Amino acid sequence: MKNAAIAQVFQDMADLLELKEENPFKIRAYQRAAHTIDSLPVELEQVMKEGKLREITGIGEAIANKITDLLTTGHLESYEKLRSEFPENILSLMAIRGVGPKTATRLYKELDVSSVDDLEKAIVEGQVAALYRLGEKTAENILRHIQGLRRKDQRVTLGEALPVVEEIIADLGKIRGVRNLTPAGSVRRFKETIGDIDIMGTADDPESVIQAFVHLPQVEEVLGKGATKASVVVGNGVQVDLRMVEHDSFGSLLQYFTGSKDHNIALRDRASRQGLSLSEYGITVTKTGEIERFATEEGFYERLGLQYIPPELREGRNEIEEAEKGTLPKLIEASDIKGDFHVHTDWSDGHDSIEAMANAARSRDYQFLAITDHSVGRGIAHGLSVERLRQQIAEIKALDRKLSNFRLFTGIEVDIRADGTLDYPDEVLSELDIVVAAIHSAMGQDSDTMTKRIIRALDNPYVHVLSHPTCRLLGIREPIDVDIEEVFRAAVRTNTALEINAMPDRLDLKDIHVLRARELGVRLLIGTDAHSAGNLDLMRFGVGVARRGWCQAEHILNTSAFGEVESLLKQGKGQAWMTTSR
């Protein structure tokens, strides 16, 4: 049994115990165990063999015994007993936003609702609204969330797909005679969600690579296998296709399978007017029927009279016209990044200390890091009271003095409350180098209320940045209802920067927002929202969004040297913050 499956058992048990109104601390212990197991870097099976289960924080006698049962027998009696006390699908009710344990219990006790379908029917028939202490609005709210769950498509996030791809490429890359192993498709274009994963490569002996591919340990099912192509399903249910070709036609193959569909249609259309036809095998001169092969994509685009188009721009927007004129932007690269503006520490809900975060930043050759823990309103995240914030400021400044050629900025991720006021008074905010404002509550407001709320925050003279502006969580939560264009205009007017949040579940702003914001002259920066030192590596996802939004290095504040950032911050939201060349 894998860690993820065991973690799920404990999460389910926690939910069921909540339904039973068990001791809340017991529930929390199960939740904490589930979370710890889920993010454990080694398999529990291994830990158990070494007899070290109890050494994991949060795993004591009882949970260690349960883990041992699960690993040795595949079953857990107490879990099965607990499940038998409730209807089969009760947990699926609690998975709906707006339905907690109390409501779920009442729904099945009073209305005999035991599935999402039942619940939807009961709402439509007005039975839910008729319950005491529920009503029209609550019922409507639940219905909206059910529909949201249904809409959620089966795609996985780039954050889930990319590590899978990299692992496979690392494994297959060890085989003798293999070259050019590259992801294609939406992974290569760095799209926020991925359907299937496509991997391309060339090899002296393609068949041996295909053979190795279908026998990789992460493969759960082989869907098909031929001499040059195979399809498999890996652990998280994602389909991975591998295609191997001869070295000399790799360029056209990669181009063809990178897409996007819209890009390739436009490219073909243009080629046919030049008397050429395009395929995965090469470029054919229509008149003679002669096919030209391309080992590289660069050669392929050059033959068409185009500047090389980076994969992130191949969305059929305007890239072919610009490539024809030779005016494509020189996109920002990961190596341009000199610092991070949004990280958490163990002062709020982060995992690592201020010093560990600073060291992690320095080891990535960054020049600066802003510490932005949660404000007091994020109670669950252990948000900082004014008093603790001031202690933290002192500690950050003391550490900063010890670090040469590096700047640690004091900061906060301050909550924007429902009415647009902030979680701290202005005089507290004025003590910080950087103030990042964000919405974490009352996300259901209507567009007008929400837009005014955000603009009120942007108007605050101490707010430098609006973080994750649309609050979406991919596949989990829809974005808030907001007039984003109005927010962009207010950001320009008030000299407030907007964040590209690099967390793979957020990627917020998203690519097309970045494109539009940049057109309007909004200042942008990338924040990883790191909750651990290792999370600083999420920066590349933010860079990917910036690239998809056609950003050059000078469009993103993270590419500025620390001295430059410091003087910008010192001048507050005055002209310099927005109107320097950067």
Add this chain to the structure above:
DNA sequence: ATGGCTATCCATGTTTACCAGCTGGTAAA
């Protein structure tokens, strides 16, 4: 249920918002 501590013990995330009924339960973050 865990972990600190050696106790038939004790502490363990908190604030805000929403909604139904006009204060307080419930859920979310």
